[in-house]
Amino acid sequence: MGLMMRGLASIARPIGRFLYPPVCAGCGGAVSEAAALCPACWRTMRFIERPYCEVLGLPFSFDLGRGFLSAEAIAEPPAFARLRAAVIYRDLASRLVASLKYSDRTDLVPLMAGWMARAGAELLDDAEVVVPVPLHSGRLFRRRFNQSAELARAIARRRRLDFAPTSLVRVRSTRSQVGLGPEERRTNVRGAFQVRPERDDAVRGRRVLLVDDVFTTGATVSAATRALKRAGAREVDVLVFARVASGGG
Ligand SMILES: [Zn+2]
Numbered sequence: 001m002g003l004m005m006r007g008l009a010s011i012a013r014p015i016g017r018f019l020y021p022p023v024c025a026g027c028g029g030a031v032s033e034a035a036a037l038c039p040a041c042w043r044t045m046r047f048i049e050r051p052y053c054e055v056l057g058l059p060f061s062f063d064l065g066r067g068f069l070s071a072e073a074i075a076e077p078p079a080f081a082r083l084r085a086a087v088i089y090r091d092l093a094s095r096l097v098a099s100l101k102y103s104d105r106t107d108l109v110p111l112m113a114g115w116m117a118r119a120g121a122e123l124l125d126d127a128e129v130v131v132p133v134p135l136h137s138g139r140l141f142r143r144r145f146n147q148s149a150e151l152a153r154a155i156a157r158r159r160r161l162d163f164a165p166t167s168l169v170r171v172r173s174t175r176s177q178v179g180l181g182p183e184e185r186r187t188n189v190r191g192a193f194q195v196r197p198e199r200d201d202a203v204r205g206r207r208v209l210l211v212d213d214v215f216t217t218g219a220t221v222s223a224a225t226r227a228l229k230r231a232g233a234r235e236v237d238v239l240v241f242a243r244v245a246s247g248g249g
Helices: 002-006 009-019 039-044 071-075 091-102 106-119 121-126 137-143 147-158 182-189 197-202 219-230
Strands: 083-088 129-132 168-170 193-195 207-215 235-243
Touching: 039 091, 083 106, 091 106, 091 147, 091 207, 091 235, 106 121, 106 147, 106 235, 121 207, 121 235, 129 147, 147 207, 168 219, 182 219, 193 197, 193 219, 207 219, 219 235
Parallel strands: 083 235, 129 207, 207 235
Antiparallel strands: 168 193
């Protein structure tokens, strides 16, 4: 636990230490190292560990042994091969996501990407290229940066993997998924993604790791996965920072 709490502090420390005393990414209280949580905030994070569904990364409440799948993964096998998430989407985890998305808290990226790289270690071992879920260009302009791309960039850099932030694009504007039911979400993002033909060499024939911040119903990453496969991706795994505790598909 101590090892994880340190995150990527060692990189930022030499310069940052004197300019900005390290504060907890959750509450702003004093901590000894940069890119860390204080013990009280740490206890509120629900890190996802085995046992979980090998396909959907959905935690099981008891251990059935390696290789078991959730009822959701059996009833409705996803387009992607495997999903892993660092934490359950609630409490502080959801506030960290909102801070990164709407407040441009890029200082959170090393911490969140560090936890994701740990949760997705097996996926990263197999990945050949890291691709973020893109924002629509209009939204990117308004919001200035794509939080999923920032997480994906940091993860690719840690593992020295190819990073392809411009291959997958949104070809039509979609409504925010917030407040939509599962079927509405699927309809909303159907056909929304495409790999740009002039950039498809980044994914063709390769094992792709698709990165997003949050997994709720899976409609977005499923639509993005299908677009990557249409462009010739050999296989697609998905790594997110946080996922809802139940559901899937
Ligand atoms: Zn704190």
